[in-house]
Amino acid sequence: MQDTRKMEITVGVFVALGLAALLMLAMKVANLSQFTSHDGYEVRAYFDNVGGLQVRAPVKMGGVTVGRVVGIGYDAQRFQAVVRMSIDPDYDHIPTDTAANIYTAGLLGEQYIGLEPGGEDTSLKGGDELQMTQSALVLEKALQEFLYNKTVKSP
């Protein structure tokens, strides 16, 4: 009887340990606590070129992550890429004339959306569209322009 009890206790400890490990992986490694809120409000922005932007890329304001990209699609009417992003409800005072740019973190880093706040008094709501956008820097294009300028100027 004593043995059974001891065994049951060790099994209990084992299961608790396993669940604790899973919890640690969820909380500490996947950082569940930060972006569980998918109930942020969603805004749209149209870009001529999204470059290598990916779904779940961060949306940053002043370097602070305020949301995530939740969807990238192509609008066949406007011939532009439409990026839907979900903004954390904590940041609900973003002016309506905020500009969205696609930046690259570091030389080889991933791309993210940087928001630059405008001066309007009204704040963005769910479903709004960001009017001012600047596309991703495509390296080939930049090089092309650079070389073109060089060849035009030199002779």
Next chain:
Amino acid sequence: MIDLLAGLGRGSLAFFERLGRGHLFLLRVLASLGALLTRPRLLIKQIWSTGVLSLVIIVISGAFVGMVLGLQGYNTLVTFGAEESLGLVVAKSLLRELGPVISALLFAGRAGTALTAEIGFMKATEQLSAMEMMAVDPLKRIVAPRFVAAIVAMPLLAAIFTAVGVLGGYFCGVGLLGVDAGSFWSQMQSKVLLMEDVVNGVVIKGVVFGAVISWIAVFEGYDAVPTSEGVSAATTRTVVHSSLAVLGLDFILTGLMFN
């Protein structure tokens, strides 16, 4: 020539017969799972012998795999000046592949063989027949609790392996090599996703591997030739087949999950 063809035919017939028997056996085991609800003690005892007793080897291997990942990852990443991503590299590779696969291989060696040998010797010493004589169904009494225990224990062991591995990588990277502790965790936390990495990797792979290993182990034991040689051959087959099954399934699951 004809003999050769006959041998080929016999071999493939035997193979498919065995495969069929394995599946029928699985169905019978699944059908007898209901009996476990009335006797949870049997399950607890089996979780103890498959899960708790495998804990030591899982924790130690997890720590060393994590530490080696930390060392190797650091050496590679530092050439690109990206050693801050060490946490991400360690966590992703452990969560997605190394954690579930290595713990499944260890589990097959540590617990799967024990299951096969135990059931095989029960058969060889006619304990299973004796049970049938007493109108006790050995599938319900012996096989079902062992089958379920392995499925319960395997994802837990994979989670422990992975968690210990991440800590091992932290110890090596941050403690010994001087990676910044803050960026170790923040890089990891910003890129590792709960559903995609943790649930897909550790939980789903763990359950699938646990089910396959325990199915192979109990079937080999139950189907073993009831002699000492037969049991030893069955034990060997358990390790070989379940390791191959784990590696093959891992490839398929990875292809399905991370595309």
